[in-house]
Amino acid sequence: MKILVCISEVPDTTTKIRFTDGNKALDTAGIQWIINPWDELALTRALEIKEASGGAVEAVTVATVGAAQAEPTIRKALAVGADNAIRVDAPATDAWYVAVQLAEVVKSGGFEIVMTGRDSADYNGASVGGMLAALLDYNTLSSVSSMALDGGKIIAGREIDGGTETLEAELPFLAVVQKGIAIEPRIPAMRGIMMARTKPLQVVPPVDTGCLTENVEFELPKSRGACRKFAADEVKALVDVLHNEAKLI
Amino acid sequence: MSVLVYAENRDGLFRKATLELLSYAAEMAKAMNTHVVAIAIGCVQTDELVKLGQYGAVKVLKSNPDFNILDIKAFAKIIVAAVEKEQATVILFPGSINGSALAPAVAARLKAGLVTGVVALPTSFDPLVVKKMVFTGKAFAATKVTTPVKVLTLSQNSFGVAEPGTGAAVVEEFGVEAAKSAISLVEVKKQTGKVLLTDAEIVVSGGRGLKGPENFGLIEELAELLGAATGCSRPVSDEGWRPHSEHVGQTGKIIAPVLYIACGISGAIQHVGGISSSKHIVAVNNDKDAPIFDVADYGIVGDFKTVLPEMIAAIREVKAK
Numbered sequence: 001m002k003i004l005v006c007i008s009e010v011p012d013t014t015t016k017i018r019f020t021d022g023n024k025a026l027d028t029a030g031i032q033w034i035i036n037p038w039d040e041l042a043l044t045r046a047l048e049i050k051e052a053s054g055g056a057v058e059a060v061t062v063a064t065v066g067a068a069q070a071e072p073t074i075r076k077a078l079a080v081g082a083d084n085a086i087r088v089d090a091p092a093t094d095a096w097y098v099a100v101q102l103a104e105v106v107k108s109g110g111f112e113i114v115m116t117g118r119d120s121a122d123y124n125g126a127s128v129g130g131m132l133a134a135l136l137d138y139n140t141l142s143s144v145s146s147m148a149l150d151g152g153k154i155i156a157g158r159e160i161d162g163g164t165e166t167l168e169a170e171l172p173f174l175a176v177v178q179k180g181i182a183i184e185p186r187i188p189a190m191r192g193i194m195m196a197r198t199k200p201l202q203v204v205p206p207v208d209t210g211c212l213t214e215n216v217e218f219e220l221p222k223s224r225g226a227c228r229k230f231a232a233d234e235v236k237a238l239v240d241v242l243h244n245e246a247k248l249i
Numbered sequence: 250m251s252v253l254v255y256a257e258n259r260d261g262l263f264r265k266a267t268l269e270l271l272s273y274a275a276e277m278a279k280a281m282n283t284h285v286v287a288i289a290i291g292c293v294q295t296d297e298l299v300k301l302g303q304y305g306a307v308k309v310l311k312s313n314p315d316f317n318i319l320d321i322k323a324f325a326k327i328i329v330a331a332v333e334k335e336q337a338t339v340i341l342f343p344g345s346i347n348g349s350a351l352a353p354a355v356a357a358r359l360k361a362g363l364v365t366g367v368v369a370l371p372t373s374f375d376p377l378v379v380k381k382m383v384f385t386g387k388a389f390a391a392t393k394v395t396t397p398v399k400v401l402t403l404s405q406n407s408f409g410v411a412e413p414g415t416g417a418a419v420v421e422e423f424g425v426e427a428a429k430s431a432i433s434l435v436e437v438k439k440q441t442g443k444v445l446l447t448d449a450e451i452v453v454s455g456g457r458g459l460k461g462p463e464n465f466g467l468i469e470e471l472a473e474l475l476g477a478a479t480g481c482s483r484p485v486s487d488e489g490w491r492p493h494s495e496h497v498g499q500t501g502k503i504i505a506p507v508l509y510i511a512c513g514i515s516g517a518i519q520h521v522g523g524i525s526s527s528k529h530i531v532a533v534n535n536d537k538d539a540p541i542f543d544v545a546d547y548g549i550v551g552d553f554k555t556v557l558p559e560m561i562a563a564i565r566e567v568k569a570k
Contacts, residue, residue: 011384013385013499013500013518013519014517014518014519016387016518017384017387017388019388037499037500038500094362095353095363096356096357096360096362096363099353099357119385121384121385121499121500122383122384123383123384123390124365124366124381124382124383124384124385125363125365126349126353126365126366127352127353127356127363127365128353129353130321130350130351130352130353130354130357131353131354131356131357131363132357133321133322133354134322134325134353134354134355134357134358135357137322139322139430139431139432140321140322140354140430141321141432142319142321142346142347142349142350143346143350145493155435159346159493159494160319160346160347160437160439161259161345161346161347161445161447162259162439162440162441162443162445163437163438163439163440164437164438164494165318165434165436165437165438166434166435166436166437167318167432167433167434167435168432168433168435169430169431169432169433170431170432176350178493179486179493179496179500179501180493183487184487211395212360212361212362212363212394212395212396213362213363213364213392213393213394213395214392214393214395215383215390215391215392215393216378216390216391216392216393217390217391218383218388218389218390218391219388219389219390219391220387220388220389221386221387221388221389221525221526224530224544224545224546225546227532227542227543227545227546227547227548228546228547228548229537229542229547229548229549229550230547230548230549230550231549231550231551232549232550232551232552232555232556233551234549235549235551235556235559235560235563236559236563238531238547238549238560239560239563239564239567240563240567241547242508242531242547243564243567246529246547248451248507248508248529249451249475249508249564249567
């Protein structure tokens with residue numbers, strides 16, 4: 001059986017976001033691109049599942065929809081341990097467009113387990129995994145925070161409001177994963193980086209579809225007023241302000 | 250034409266996120282000159298369904314009470330059937346865990362444009378343009394939807410719950426043949442009586458400055474006193490001092506309470522992204538130059554070990570009056 005992990009590249013989470021072109025586009029000057037944090041955790045767990053499977057999982061493949069400049073990010077995923085990669089050669093315009101491309105990748109590759117991150121740290125669509133599962137009609141769970149392969153079945157834990165559920169799911173299966181699925185992402189070792197250079201990275205053309213949404217303009221949050229500071233011995237004064245003046249408590 | 254709302258229930262009751270969503274839907278329907286229909290899946294008592302009328306639903310579709318867990322595939326099929334029956338052009342989901350899971354499943358089946366994390370009413374209806382959060386709380390986008398049917402999820406605490414009116418919704422049985430997914434529940438663990446982080450009006454959060462899990466008793470005590478939820482920063486959940494479900498920030502939960510109290514949290518950009526929509530922020534930190542003070546409205550420069558007990562005592566005092 002084969003696992004597909006869908007990844008995208010996003011600005012490093014410490015990036016100070018700026019816009020350009022009259023607030024119509026992200027200013028990419030100086031941005032460091034990283035694997036979307038949730039996708040990176042998904043990949044980490046996928047590799048652990050493969051290693052624990054005693055050969056039942058033959059390979060972990062990563063797929064991304066993006067232009068050639070996304071390749072360093074894909075190589076990083078290969079360096080971390082993915083066996084091979086697929087890049088759909090098209091800009092990731094909106095969630096629908098990306099999900100349609102990935103559905104094609106899943107179908108032509110025969111992947112029975114698909115993992116995606118819960119959200120992406122750029123445009124926060126939080127949609128690709130859910131759309132992909134619908135397009136494939138796979139069994140699916142969201143906010144998956146633990147996952148294991150048990151025989152031919154998936155045992156997964158997911159967060160619910162105020163608690164957790166443990167569930168058993170049959171294949172084919174798509175997991176939309178969140179924090180907890182893995183804690184620390186794997187860091188590529190030198191040997192992994194060397195090996196990544198020669199691992200197969202297949203570039204495929206996109207299938208024909210449109211996009212359904214478009215970000216027309218951006219804005220930054222309004223800056224907040226100055227902080228009203230109190231000294232360590234003025235706790236009572238702060239509580240008084242919060243209670244009587246701001247009426248917050 | 251109609252606006253269809255997925256009325257999520259928890260243990261058979263409609264909570265704040267659902268009522269907020271209906272309040273939002275009612276305003277949208279008014280602007281579109283149409284009405285709101287809600288759909289509830291799972292076991293909910295009729296009087297609870299009727300109550301949705303107070304928040305603007307004219308009709309509630311009561312569907313498939315035999316589901317005890319979220320079954321994304323089956324629920325999406327039921328909601329799509331409701332969309333077709335009610336000729337809905339706008340479908341709204343709460344930005345809760347389950348609402349966020351269902352919206353893309355429904356949107357993909359309808360090939361409808363989806364905008365998640367919406368924070369305000371549309372600025373335009375034709376074409377539909379809505380404001381949403383992007384870059385994990387660090388910016389907003391105006392997003393245009395180009396399809397005839399639109400799906401939106403509303404960020405929790407972004408709109409507020411309207412004052413309930415006197416309306417009563419008509420309840421209509423709406424059973425749909427939807428095969429269950431090959432997924433079964435093994436175990437469920439629930440904490441009862443705890444305020445949910447994403448629902449809470451007040452959140453009290455602790456960071457690495459608290460030095461260890463043993464000091465979170467102070468955070469819990471303050472939260473309980475204020476009827477607040479507890480949260481934490483990323484290093485705290487990574488270290489296992491607190492559960493991941495409490496992690497506030499870019500890769501955890503993005504929240505918008507009325508009051509956020511950050512204790513021993515330095516204010517890394519990843520954390521600030523998760524709290525920037527809070528209406529008011531109070532910071533307690535012993536480093537006067539900590540970046541958290543750049544986003545806080547009120548701050549105390551001091552050690553949590555002395556500040557928090559004093560704060561708890563002072564709040565007890567004002568509450569007793």
